[in-house]
Amino acid sequence: MLLEIDLGPLLPELPEFLVGLVLFGVLWFVMARTVVPMFEKTYTARTAAIQGGIEKAESAQKEAAAALEEYKAQLATAREEAARIREEAKSQGSSIVTDMRQQAQEESARLLASAKSQIDAERTQAVQQLRTEVGGLATSLAGRIVGESLDDDARAQRTVDRFIADLEAQSTSTGKA
Amino acid sequence: MGLLSLIPLEGGGAEAELHGWPPGVDSFKAKPMWPGVLPDWFTNHILQAIIAAILIIAFWVWVTRNQKIVPGKKQAVGEMIYDLVRNSIARDIIGHDYHKYVPYLLAVFSFILVNNLFGEVFIFMFPTFSKIGFVYALALCSWLLYNLAGIKKHGFVGYLKLSTLPAGVPWPLWFLIIPLEFLSNIIVRPLTLALRLFANLFAGHLVVLVFVVGGTILLGSAEVFYKVAGGSAILFSFAIFALELLVSAIQAYIFTVLTAQYVSSAIAQEH
Numbered sequence: 001m002l003l004e005i006d007l008g009p010l011l012p013e014l015p016e017f018l019v020g021l022v023l024f025g026v027l028w029f030v031m032a033r034t035v036v037p038m039f040e041k042t043y044t045a046r047t048a049a050i051q052g053g054i055e056k057a058e059s060a061q062k063e064a065a066a067a068l069e070e071y072k073a074q075l076a077t078a079r080e081e082a083a084r085i086r087e088e089a090k091s092q093g094s095s096i097v098t099d100m101r102q103q104a105q106e107e108s109a110r111l112l113a114s115a116k117s118q119i120d121a122e123r124t125q126a127v128q129q130l131r132t133e134v135g136g137l138a139t140s141l142a143g144r145i146v147g148e149s150l151d152d153d154a155r156a157q158r159t160v161d162r163f164i165a166d167l168e169a170q171s172t173s174t175g176k177a
Numbered sequence: 178m179g180l181l182s183l184i185p186l187e188g189g190g191a192e193a194e195l196h197g198w199p200p201g202v203d204s205f206k207a208k209p210m211w212p213g214v215l216p217d218w219f220t221n222h223i224l225q226a227i228i229a230a231i232l233i234i235a236f237w238v239w240v241t242r243n244q245k246i247v248p249g250k251k252q253a254v255g256e257m258i259y260d261l262v263r264n265s266i267a268r269d270i271i272g273h274d275y276h277k278y279v280p281y282l283l284a285v286f287s288f289i290l291v292n293n294l295f296g297e298v299f300i301f302m303f304p305t306f307s308k309i310g311f312v313y314a315l316a317l318c319s320w321l322l323y324n325l326a327g328i329k330k331h332g333f334v335g336y337l338k339l340s341t342l343p344a345g346v347p348w349p350l351w352f353l354i355i356p357l358e359f360l361s362n363i364i365v366r367p368l369t370l371a372l373r374l375f376a377n378l379f380a381g382h383l384v385v386l387v388f389v390v391g392g393t394i395l396l397g398s399a400e401v402f403y404k405v406a407g408g409s410a411i412l413f414s415f416a417i418f419a420l421e422l423l424v425s426a427i428q429a430y431i432f433t434v435l436t437a438q439y440v441s442s443a444i445a446q447e448h
Binding site (some may be wrong): 009010011019020021024026027028034038039041045046171 | 218223238244255263281287372380
């Protein structure tokens with residue numbers, strides 16, 4: 001019954017059917033063996049590359065953040081240290097100034113004292129010398145006036161001394177008045 | 178009728194028969210390529226199918242050579258076509274496990290597309306798949322693919338049960354549903370696949386013949402009115418060619434999508 005129907009263009013020609021099968025089989029084989037694996041290989045490589053790039057960027061970002069943190073910490077310590085040093089210098093400076101002032105005062109006092117004592121000594125020496133010389137002069141003057149030498153006379157010497165002592169007492173009392 | 182009878186429609190003289198007028202089933206007769214040397218079954222249609230296969234293999238091998246992670250122009254074009262089949266068809270329809278079916282779908286898509294485009298290429302001017310032998314071969318392959326995929330996944334009985342008995346059908350309806358589902362899923366599917374592809378190309382080529390051959394005959398006739406009609410028919414045939422280009426691409430796409438769809442329903446967990 002079925003064979004009697006004229007299928008017309010729907011009736012396949014066997015060679016075409018078989019050739020179609022074979023050609024399609026070959027195509028399928030080629031696609032499965034080379035074409036699709038090649039594409040998939042490229043796609044896998046691409047995915048890996050993109051993922052690797054993202055990971056790399058992430059790690060770089062992390063590194064940068066860590067570096068920034070470290071830098072900030074360093075900056076903070078440096079600031080602290082600078083402040084500390086400044087403080088130290090300030091206190092040191094003021095102590096140095098105090099020391100120097102004290103030293104200078106001491107020095108000046110010492111100089112003043114030594115000058116005074118020297119002056120005193122020189123004065124005493126000068127007075128001593130003056131007294132001797134004035135005594136001698138007065139004695140020789142008196143001797144010239146009297147006409148004889150009084151040089152070796154111990155009495156004359158005592159007289160001169162007494163005179164000078166009187167003079168001194170007089171000058172001290174007038175100085176006080 | 179008065180006008181139509183003037184146009185040489187049937188048996189319109191020796192000149193019309195020389196052009197193969199009227200276009201019909203006989204217009205799809207194959208000619209042996211080299212009678213006597215090659216066997217008679219080696220016709221021009223078989224040769225053009227072979228040429229199509231060679232072109233497809235050459236194209237894909239050329240495209241996949243020296244692939245780079247950052248694609249060049251050639252690779253970008255290849256990836257666009259490949260992604261259409263891999264992502265838009267295989268992945269979106271089959272989903273999980275789609276990788277196994279990409280080579281088949283890619284082969285089907287390229288084979289049908291190139292052979293269909295031969296209908297509009299001036300060397301061949303004949304869509305290979307308007308010969309139903311080739312189409313039956315492809316439909317048989319798709320039928321085997323989705324049935325074997327289902328049997329492999331669910332076992333023979335499990336697959337039959339899955340594809341003939343939708344879940345939740347009360348048992349009295351089984352006697353009705355099971356034969357119907359068997360018919361639609363196992364028997365009709367490959368036939369519709371084949372007939373859809375074949376009929377579109379057959380009819381399309383027939384229309385092209387009507388416009389081109391008929392227009393040529395009319396142009397050759399003595400009457401001025403026929404010349405004008407023939408000229409406009411030939412001009413209009415360009416629009417038909419554009420339509421045929423569209424149909425070629427759509428049919429290749431549909432065949433591939435439906436194959437993927439059948440595979441997807443065959444390996445599905447539940448309906």
